[in-house]
Amino acid sequence: MPQIPEKIHELTVGQLSARSGAAVSALHFYESKGLISSRRTSGNQRRYHRDALRRVAFVRAAQRVGIPLATIREALAELPEERTPTREDWARLSEAWRSELDERIKQLGRLRDHLTDCIGCGCLSLENCVLSNPDDVFGERRTGSRLMVERPDAQEAARARERAADGGSGQREEPVGDCR
Numbered sequence: 001m002p003q004i005p006e007k008i009h010e011l012t013v014g015q016l017s018a019r020s021g022a023a024v025s026a027l028h029f030y031e032s033k034g035l036i037s038s039r040r041t042s043g044n045q046r047r048y049h050r051d052a053l054r055r056v057a058f059v060r061a062a063q064r065v066g067i068p069l070a071t072i073r074e075a076l077a078e079l080p081e082e083r084t085p086t087r088e089d090w091a092r093l094s095e096a097w098r099s100e101l102d103e104r105i106k107q108l109g110r111l112r113d114h115l116t117d118c119i120g121c122g123c124l125s126l127e128n129c130v131l132s133n134p135d136d137v138f139g140e141r142r143t144g145s146r147l148m149v150e151r152p153d154a155q156e157a158a159r160a161r162e163r164a165a166d167g168g169s170g171q172r173e174e175p176v177g178d179c180r
Helices: 013-020 024-032 051-064 069-077 087-095 098-121 134-141 152-165
Strands: 046-049
Touching (some): 013 051
């Protein structure tokens, strides 16, 4: 890892990339998302304050444990500008993520424990599947797919389509062959 002399207080994007291990494109992306900042020289080149090194390390560590970028940005916003985040900063900010990570670990454990069952049965039932719908929590909230947002106008339109499909008789036609 290339060392940057202490007397240099600003880094080019290439220096920041080499020192942090993050690709230049990742640094540009982090900047576009408000995770790090730079100033522009008269030649329109980016210059990063040295604290960007620690901020990039902070972002990458948080990403490795699955923290969304928006949450990381909120955490970094609590820090003063142009100050390197400290170990205490990391401890304080990451403590807020502990319960989210614990829940994610619990879900992954459930996935691991039931993955073979799910592949074996192939049901993917929203009503019974322990992976997609543990304890039928979605059934208590609403019927149908948990991914569909229910809107009154959409519900009425669906009922109208059903009435049209069964010819108004109230009886739905069964599909022929394997087209179920």
